Each structure stands twice: as structure tokens, then as C-alpha cells.
Amino acid sequence: MKILAILFWISLFLIFYSYLGYGLLLWALIRIKRVFRGKTNPQNPEQWPTVTLLVAAFNEEEDIQTKIFNSLTLHYPEDRIKYLFVTDGSSDRTPEIVARFPQIQHLHRPERQGKLAAVERAMQLVDTDMVVFTDANTILNPDAITNMLRHFTNPQVGAVAGEKRVISKEEDAAAGAGEGFYWRYEGTLKRWDAELHTVVGAAGELFAIRTELYEEVPRDTIIEDFFLTLRIAQKGYRVMYEPGACAEELPSANSGEELKRKIRIAAGGIQSIVRLKPLLNPFRYGWLSFQYVSHRVLRWSLAPMALLVVLVTNMALALEGSFFYQLLLAGQLLFYASALLGYVLESRRLRLKAFFIPYYFFMMNYAVYAGFWRYLHGSQSAVWERAKRQAA
Template sequence: MKIIFWLSTFLIVYTYLGYGLVLWILVKIRWLIKGKRPLPVVDDRDLPGCTLIVAAYNEESFIREKIANTLELDYPKDKLKFLFVTDGCDDKTPEIIQTYPEITLLHQAARNGKIAAVHRAVNQVDSEVIVFTDANTFLNPEALKNICRHYSDREVGAVAGEKRVQVDKQADASAAGEGFYWRYESTLKKWDSELYSVVGAAGELFSVRNKLYQPVSPDSILDDFMISMLIARKGYRIIYEPDAYATETASANVSEELKRKIRIAAGGIQSVIWLKDLLNIFKYGILSFQYISHRVLRWTITPFLLILVLLLNLILAIKTSSLLYLGILLAQVLFYVLAWIGLILEKRHLRVKILFIPYYFCVMNYAVFAGLIRYFRKRQSSSWEKAKRK
């Protein structure tokens, strides 16, 4: 029982904190041996041709701002194309886009899901690089240049931008928790990229080398993750570029954020199953190490270990009367009590930011359980399921 308790505790700590520490140490060692990876310097004349694809579903409240932001992007005009795809919209999004002659619109009445729309758009692309971004995110002006400069390196198959969540001083738990989570994720991605490769890209902003794009199944839930990891599986690196960022508002509330997290969790277990060969560390080496440490543990066993450790800790504290086990038990109970208080205060619209982290942590792990159940019951659709934003 003690062995299981300590092994499970180790895996929990490693999943959420330890991997970051190990990654930081490995990056420092790499710098000592090989130096920092040089940042590519590319003249505008040498930048590759680029097509920006925006998949939009019922975004009439955002789409004019998105288009204005898109047209302000700094990139050689003769090398840049804009392609918006709006399958299944029942609002005025397609009509609004049609008023902009700079943008090519692909629209069809049938709603077959985001990935089907993306595949249809990619079939129209003839540029070397494809950049994907969401309709409700806004890019910094230099985003495309900062992304596309990396394709001067033939080992690079994809480039992931940074996701930034707007958090104001009156942020609730969903906004503050999501903002903190993405700042931590961004740090891990920087180190992942410096060591070898990012393990998966987020749909808010990522790009691929066109010739490496591989269509994924229409029922793919995390299509952006799958598209990028299929490229990594071919032996190409996924670079993280923090100076290309997509900014969006946080989920409207914790319920909307939970809906989004459950979908991600369902997609996570689907991805683990579909990419099961990447678990072979003898074949894929450091990519497998990064993939298992950063993704697989979070999406599979670690949430279950949280429950197991609490139960084993209670039994060991009673059986051994050890101050060590009693202290760990009290720490666990305090953490979950703080999360529960955070829930109560959130419902009453009271903001105590110190409670947002334990509360958001518990919401994230609950989402994994719910996502697993939804996936195996085949109740998770691959169609757009937008979380309401602030």
C-alpha cells in the first residue's frame, strides 16, 4: 500500500510540476552542450508563400473585428492569401465576409464539422505554408512573419503560436484559472520546443508546411492536435513561437469553461488511442518522452491517481498513526476544502483569487472523468461546440 501511495504521489507531482523541472534541467544541459537554438533571420523576400485559413461558425458578432485584424497583418502582400470557410452558418457571417474582396470565402449550407471544413479549405491552398486561426481570436501584427521565418529550417514541419487569455482585475475563476493555466503551458511549450519539439498545437494559432499536411478523420475531436502530431510523427519538429500570439477572451463562466475542457478531455483520450504508436519510446525517443510526460499522463491515469492517493492516504494515516501521512492528508484535505470554498464563492460572484487555482485544478481533472465517459459512450461530436466567451 505504501509503495502504491508513493508511486502514485510521484506521478501526480511529476505530471503537474516535476516534468516542468526535469524539462528545465534538460534544456539547461542542452544549452551547455550545444548552445541555444538560433532564431532564424529571414528577409521579407525569402519568406514563403502563406495562406491564412479561418474556420468560422456563426461568428457575426466577431467577424468584422477578425477581418480588420487579419487585413492589418504585416506580411508581403504578394505572398499572402486569406481563405475563410463558413460551413453550416445560420447567421450573417458569410454575407459579411463576402463584402471584403481581399478574402476568398468558401461556404456551404451543410454543417459537417470544423475538420471537414478545414480539409475543404486546404484543398484550395497552393502556398508553401498554411496558417490556421480561430475566428474569435486576434493576432499581433507580426504573427505571420514570426511564424513563417521558421520554415527556412527544413527540419521544421509545423509552428505553434501562443494563446493568450484576456484577464481583467474582476476576473472570475474561469478567466483567472484559464489565464494562469495558459501562462504555465506557454512556459512548458517554450522549453519543449527548445529541447526538441512541442507536443501538439492549439487551434487558436498554428501552421504547417503544406506538403506535410495529412487529413485526419472527420470524427477527430482535437483536429489541430492530431494534424500537428502526425507531422511530428514523421520526424519533423513542431516549433513554439511566443512572438506570434492569438488573444481571446476567457470563457463566459466556469460552466462554459468546463464544457470546453470536457471536449478537450474526450479528444485527448481519442488522440492517445489513435497515436498509440507514439508511446513507443524506443522508436520515437525524446518525442515519446515529451508526449507521455506533457499530454498522456494528464489525459489518462493522473486524475484517477488523485482519488487513489487520497483514499490510500486516509487508510495509511489511520493504520500507521504516522505524522508524515497525517500531515500529507491534512494538506490534501485543505487543498480540496479551498477548492470547495472557491466553488461556493464563485456561485455568489465573490472573487478571492487565491482560491481560483485549486478550484480550476479540480474543474480540469473532473473534466477528464467526464470526457472519458463521454468519449467511450460515443456522445462527443466532432462538430463545432463553441464555449461562450466574455
């Protein structure tokens, strides 16, 4: 029983630290840092760098025209920005729509080789100082590019992550409510990560890099945006976070679509841990290793496993008659019952958001098990099948 109790408390600590404790520790560390260094804000450069806005679009005929109008009206000096859209493999009207706009440099091939191949082909034509990557189904705020690119006045900055915002409505199902809450929390952690040292991986909806730091990513990479920006951090550059650069998108159409997306990300996370294993060495990478393990690695490995260990060991300890462990077990069972109720309510189209957060948390951790299985069997394709989004 002593061994079970030790396993229980270690696992419980891992869960707490992975999802809440790291955030609390970050909050404390950056306040200590401000005492000694203060808080600095990036300043506008004397001359704005040249930039290419790069969009890789696959069968986005419903959203691509809105994306184009949004891109062309962003606030940035007209003589310093270029627009490059690549629509390789699209079989709908996406290439035709993009071709109507002479301001946009358009690349298209009928064969589909995946997003990575399309981006690499486009990057061969980029001759600007910076590149901003953004998805075709997201809308940027007018000052997104200027807010991101001012960070590059610091030569130590190699990339800047924008803020992903999920447009969550009151009537949204579990997928929308849970996804919206998750990204608000992630945005807070990324802001604190950047202030302490660096963001550990950007989301593909919106991020910018120095063009000279771009490197080809292995074609079978599942989450290429995360891998690319973390490689930049591995080279010694900082990845900053800009909450004033927002990429808005609608939530997944339902939990099935969101689960599909989460499993893909989890499989890509395991793949990244294997390929970036040198980053696990804190003696070489210091703060980067600490942030990488705390914010990413634990969530994609030990934390989901710890949830299962906590449940099983708690059951065994409760059977010994300890009221304390029985109370903890009752709390766990109540949490999983709430998650199950969230699933039932969504399937019946009932909107009680109090149960959607436990359901989303459970789904997120289940996705890690499913993603790990796919990674081991090589069954997760790197060719992205985008999740269906709710109608506007």
C-alpha cells in the same frame, strides 16, 4: 499497509511529475543542451514563403469583422499572402459580413458538416507554401505570421505553434483566472519543449504548417489541431513554438462553459492516445515519446487517477495513527476545501483568486473522468460547439 504506502508514493510522484516535475526536468535538460549547442534563434529568409491565412468560422457574426480587420493589417508582404475564410453551416450574418471583403476568398455552404469538413474543403484550394490556421474569435499581434514563418528556414521544421493568451482581468471569475494561469504555464512548457526537441501538439487558436504536410484527419477526430500537428511530428519533423506570435481571446464566460470545453478536450485526448499509440514507443520515437507521455499522456490518463488513489490510500494510512500521513491528509483536505470554496465564491460572484487556482485544477482533472466516460460511450461529438466567452 506496506502496499498502500507504495501505491501512495507512486501516485504522489505521478501527480508531482505530471504537473511540476516534468517542467523542472525540462528546465534542467535545455540548460544542459545550451552548454553543448548554444541557443539558436530563427533568421528571416531571403524571400518570404507564400502563405494562406485560413479561418473556419461558424456563427461568428459578433467577432468576424474584427477578425477580418485584424487579418488584413498583419505585417506580411502583400504579394505573398492570401486570405481564405470558410463559413459552412453558419446561419447568422457571418457569411454576409465576410462576403463584403473582396480581398478574402470566401467559401460557404448552408449545410453544417463540422469544422474538419470545412477545413478539408478549403485546403483543396490552397496553393501556397504554408498555411496558417487561426480561430475566428482570436486577435493576432501584427508580426504573428512573420515570427512563425521564419522558423521554416529550417527544413526540419514542419509546423509552428503560436502562443495562446487569455485576456484575464482583475475581476475575472474562476474560469478566467484559472484559464489565464493555465495557459501562461503551458506556454512556458511549450517553449521549453520546442527548445529540447518538439512541441507535442499545437492549439487551434494559431499554428502554421507546411502545406505539403497536411493530411486529412478522420472526420470524427475531436481535437483535430492536436492530432494534425502531432502526426507531423510523428513523421520526423519538429513542431516549434513562437511566443512572438500571439492569439488573444477572452476567457470562458463561466466555469460551466470552461468545463464543457475541458471535457471535450479530455475526450479528444483519450481518442488521440488510442489513435497515436505508436508514439508511446520510446525505442522508435525517442525524445518525442518522452515528451508526449510526460506532457500529454499522463495528464489525460494516470495523473487524474493518481489523485483519487492518493486521497484514498492517504485516508487508510492516516487511520493507522501515523502523524506524518495525518498531516499529509490534512493538506489534501485543505486543498479540496479551497477548491470547493472557489466554486462557492464564483457562484456568489465573489472574487478571491487565491481559491480559483485549486478550483480550476480540480475542475480540469474532473473533466478527464467525464471526458473518458464520453469517449467510452461515443457521446462526445466531433462537431465543435464553441464555449461562450466573456464580453469584451
